[in-house]
Amino acid sequence: MATQAHSIAPRAAATTHRAIVSSAMTAGSSSACWTADPRAIKLLDSCAALPPALLEQRSRYGNAVDKWTAFAGYRVEALEAIRMELGDRLLQAHMQHGDAAYEPFRQWCDQPTASDAVAALFVSSTEH
Numbered sequence: 001m002a003t004q005a006h007s008i009a010p011r012a013a014a015t016t017h018r019a020i021v022s023s024a025m026t027a028g029s030s031s032a033c034w035t036a037d038p039r040a041i042k043l044l045d046s047c048a049a050l051p052p053a054l055l056e057q058r059s060r061y062g063n064a065v066d067k068w069t070a071f072a073g074y075r076v077e078a079l080e081a082i083r084m085e086l087g088d089r090l091l092q093a094h095m096q097h098g099d100a101a102y103e104p105f106r107q108w109c110d111q112p113t114a115s116d117a118v119a120a121l122f123v124s125s126t127e128h
Contacts, residue, residue, distance in 0.1 A: 033111050034083045040117075043075050043082075048121045052076050070115040079114035 034040060052073040059066040070076075090105040112120065 034086045034108070035112075035117050037082050037086070040079055040082045043079050044117065044121060047071075047075055047079075047118045051122070052118060071118045072115075076114050076118060079117060083111070083114055 035044065052071045052075055054069055055072045057068050057070050087105075087108050090101075090108050093101040094105045
């Protein structure tokens with residue numbers, strides 16, 4: 001049972017971390033990162049204020065087993081949905097307009113996943 005309500009209201013410290021993450025994620029890219037979406041900003045601020053769970057993930061294919069850790073929970077799922085929404089739009093533009101619209105899609109492919117964006121919040125907070 002939760003003892004605290006989850007808030008998506010920005011806090012001063014969280015806003016500073018979000019600005020660092022957004023600038024780091026868009027460095028070297030002419031298109032905006034999905035983390036600049038207002039919905040993503042609110043969710044990232046919430047994650048900075050109250051971190052989501054970090055879980056071990058497993059994938060098995062034949063005898064090979066891959067293990068990694070990733071942030072999980074409804075906020076991370078919502079962030080991933082925002083990321084995929086932008087990716088779907090960019091892919092559709094590429095399919096409709098051909099190679100002229102490929103570069104924005106390629107840049108989106110290089111952008112972080114939702115779990116990576118949340119992890120970047122905590123990396124930036126420990127560096128300061």
